[in-house]
Amino acid sequence: MAVLAHAEAGEIAARLRDLTLPPYQDLRAPENGLVMLRGRAGGDGAPFNLGEATVSRAAVRLASGEVGFGYTLGRDGEKARLIALCDALVQSRDFGGAVERDVIAPLREQLMTRRTQAAAETAATKVDFYTMVRGEG
Amino acid sequence: MYVAVKGGERAIENAHRLLAHKRRGVQSVPEVTLDQISEQLGLAVDRVMSEGSLYDRELASLAIKQARGDLIEAIFLVRAFRATMPRFGASEPVDTGAMRVQRRVSSTFKDIPGGQILGPTFDYTHRLLDPSLAEGYVPEAPATAEASAAPTPRVTDILGRDGLIEPSPQAEDGASVGDLTREPLNFPADRDLRLQNLARGDEGFLLAMGYSTQRGYGRNHPFAGEIRFGEVEVEFVAEDAGFAVPLGSIELTECQMVNQFKGSATEAPCFTRGYGLAFGQSERKTMSMALVDRALRARELGEEVRAPAQDEEFVMSHSDNVQATGFVEHLKLPHYVDFQSELGLLRKLRQEFADAQAPDAMKEAAE
Numbered sequence: 420m421a422v423l424a425h426a427e428a429g430e431i432a433a434r435l436r437d438l439t440l441p442p443y444q445d446l447r448a449p450e451n452g453l454v455m456l457r458g459r460a461g462g463d464g465a466p467f468n469l470g471e472a473t474v475s476r477a478a479v480r481l482a483s484g485e486v487g488f489g490y491t492l493g494r495d496g497e498k499a500r501l502i503a504l505c506d507a508l509v510q511s512r513d514f515g516g517a518v519e520r521d522v523i524a525p526l527r528e529q530l531m532t533r534r535t536q537a538a539a540e541t542a543a544t545k546v547d548f549y550t551m552v553r554g555e556g
Numbered sequence: 557m558y559v560a561v562k563g564g565e566r567a568i569e570n571a572h573r574l575l576a577h578k579r580r581g582v583q584s585v586p587e588v589t590l591d592q593i594s595e596q597l598g599l600a601v602d603r604v605m606s607e608g609s610l611y612d613r614e615l616a617s618l619a620i621k622q623a624r625g626d627l628i629e630a631i632f633l634v635r636a637f638r639a640t641m642p643r644f645g646a647s648e649p650v651d652t653g654a655m656r657v658q659r660r661v662s663s664t665f666k667d668i669p670g671g672q673i674l675g676p677t678f679d680y681t682h683r684l685l686d687p688s689l690a691e692g693y694v695p696e697a698p699a700t701a702e703a704s705a706a707p708t709p710r711v712t713d714i715l716g717r718d719g720l721i722e723p724s725p726q727a728e729d730g731a732s733v734g735d736l737t738r739e740p741l742n743f744p745a746d747r748d749l750r751l752q753n754l755a756r757g758d759e760g761f762l763l764a765m766g767y768s769t770q771r772g773y774g775r776n777h778p779f780a781g782e783i784r785f786g787e788v789e790v791e792f793v794a795e796d797a798g799f800a801v802p803l804g805s806i807e808l809t810e811c812q813m814v815n816q817f818k819g820s821a822t823e824a825p826c827f828t829r830g831y832g833l834a835f836g837q838s839e840r841k842t843m844s845m846a847l848v849d850r851a852l853r854a855r856e857l858g859e860e861v862r863a864p865a866q867d868e869e870f871v872m873s874h875s876d877n878v879q880a881t882g883f884v885e886h887l888k889l890p891h892y893v894d895f896q897s898e899l900g901l902l903r904k905l906r907q908e909f910a911d912a913q914a915p916d917a918m919k920e921a922a923e
Contacts, residue, residue, distance in 0.1 A: 420801065420802055421789065421802035421804075424802050424803055424804035425804055425805065447796070451641065452641050452642040452643060452644045453610075453638060453641045453642070453643045453644065454643070454644050454645060454646065454647050454790075454792050454803065455643065455645070455646040455647065455735070456611065456646075456647045456650065456790060456806070457646055457647050457648070457649040457650065457733065458649060458650055458652070458751075458755075458808075458833045459649045459650075459652075459724070460724055460725060460747055460748070460751060460831055461712060461724030461725075461812070461829050461831050462652045462653060462710050462712065462713075462724070462810060462812065462831070463653070463710070463713065463724050464723075464724025464725050464726060464727075465724070465725055465726055465727035465731070465733075465747070465748060466649040466727060466733050466748070467733060467734075467747070467748035467749075467751040467752050467755075468646070468733055468734070468735050468736075468737075468748070468752045469650075469751075469752070469755050469833060469834075469835075470605075470606065470609035470610060470611060470755060470756060470835060471609060471610050471611070471638055471643070472610065472611035472612065472647075472790070472803070472806065473610065473611070473612040473615065473641070474644060474792070474803060476644065476794070478796060488794060488796055488797040488801060490792060490794055490797075490801045490802075490803055491803060491804055492611070492790065492803045492804040492805075492806065493612065493614075493804075494612070494614075494615075534656065535703070536700075537656075537658070538656070538703035539700035539701060539702070539703055540698040540699070540700055541657065541658050541659075541673055541675060541703065542673075542700070542701040542702060542703040542704065543698065543699035543700050543701040544659075544673055544674040544675050544676075544699075545671045545672065545673050545674075545701070546671065546672040546673075546674065548666055548667070548672075
């Protein structure tokens with residue numbers, strides 16, 4: 420589900436639109452709030468509170484009973500609901516495969532392409548040290 | 557003493573109207589958008605998120621726009637906003653060792669696993685104003701190279717393997733994490749509260765404090781063991797779901813300072829650490845934070861507390877720019893009654909002074 424948290428609401432919605440979805444209802448209407456983000460002293464020591472982030476959350480239930488939860492950074496309630504819907508759908512025998520294949524897999528590929536490009540740009544700024552040799556001339 | 561003052565409503569209303577007009581500026585100039593602020597003034601957004609203590613680029617951009625670019629005012633707006641939102645809980649501590657690094661440098665080792673990665677930096681620029689940026693500048697596409705799959709371990713983890721640096725203190729089982737947004741500050745304060753305070757502290761204040769330690773006010777012989785900037789994943793144990801859910805990723809800057817050693821009859825000498833962590837790309841902030849964090853550890857490391865940067869009450873009570881600006885700027889609010897009483901007292905004292913001088917003057921004149 421991490422893939423969905425990295426996608427835009429519009430991208431998830433567009434891919435879901437191509438599927439015939441079962442009926443579902445909101446268990447928790449989208450709601451915005453805060454999560455306190457924690458770090459660790461020295462990177463690996465005791466935790467401390469770094470600062471908060473806005474988070475949106477939602478929960479849905481399919482007519483067939485599967486319950487899905489959606490959480491995402493930011494204040495886009497619709498995105499939280501779409502993540503919750505996908506979370507419920509992947510648990511369903513009838514829709515799990517289609518959601519993985521038509522929604523999550525292409526978004527994962529898109530995310531990986533973006534990350535590969537960013538990693539390549541970063542790699543170009545890596546320092547290659549060489550040693551100046553004191554020569555005769 | 558504050559007293560209610562009536563009147564001025566119309567002046568206030570019109571002043572705010574004028575402010576809105578001034579904020580917009582000349583209307584023939586296009587209005588700046590939140591996307592433009594977020595994309596093109598990204599480091600200002602990072603600072604407002606760090607010191608506003610709220611990770612939300614869009615809100616920070618809005619705050620900068622509303623504050624006409626006054627970053628402390630923007631930080632104030634963000635802090636006020638966060639106070640209106642419910643809190644769902646706290647995230648799992650982020651793993652900076654697993655960061656997707658966009659920049660990572662060490663001044664202690666040339667050859668670190670994963671390498672020295674400069675990333676987008678002002679370092680090595682000539683600080684000459686660039687007239688080509690004034691309008692219509694289209695940058696070249698970034699260069700690319702094959703990324704290595706090698707991990708980029710924290711430099712302090714490498715030093716730690718040989719015991720050359722003190723291990724990070726671990727939390728005791730079930731220990732709660734101090735939160736100064738929930739409980740009032742008490743001294744002495746533990747390191748979790750100190751780090752939280754520094755993380756939201758004013759960059760200028762921390763810079764000056766950190767600089768003072770380098771100039772000899774609480775020396776701690778620092779090396780920038782590592783500075784890294786990049787993306788980390790955030791996870792949150794959601795009560796309703798009953799497991800850790802991914803929230804997405806955030807950008808962080810981390811600084812590990814490696815400082816002078818400690819040792820004793822029973823403990824082998826080793827380097828000590830100072831730590832800095834902040835939202836976004838905030839290098840100056842995290843370096844300053846790491847210097848001050850190390851200075852504030854004087855008490856636990858058995859060092860004499862002599863300099864301002866080592867005094868946690870001094871540092872922690874003055875690092876917050878929203879608190880500081882509130883107290884400094886309240887001086888411009890009406891203090892008419894206070895001032896009248898001071899004025900009355902001063903007049904009385906001056907009269908007494910004049911009366912005391914008078915007999916001497918008369919005596920001198922008579923002689």
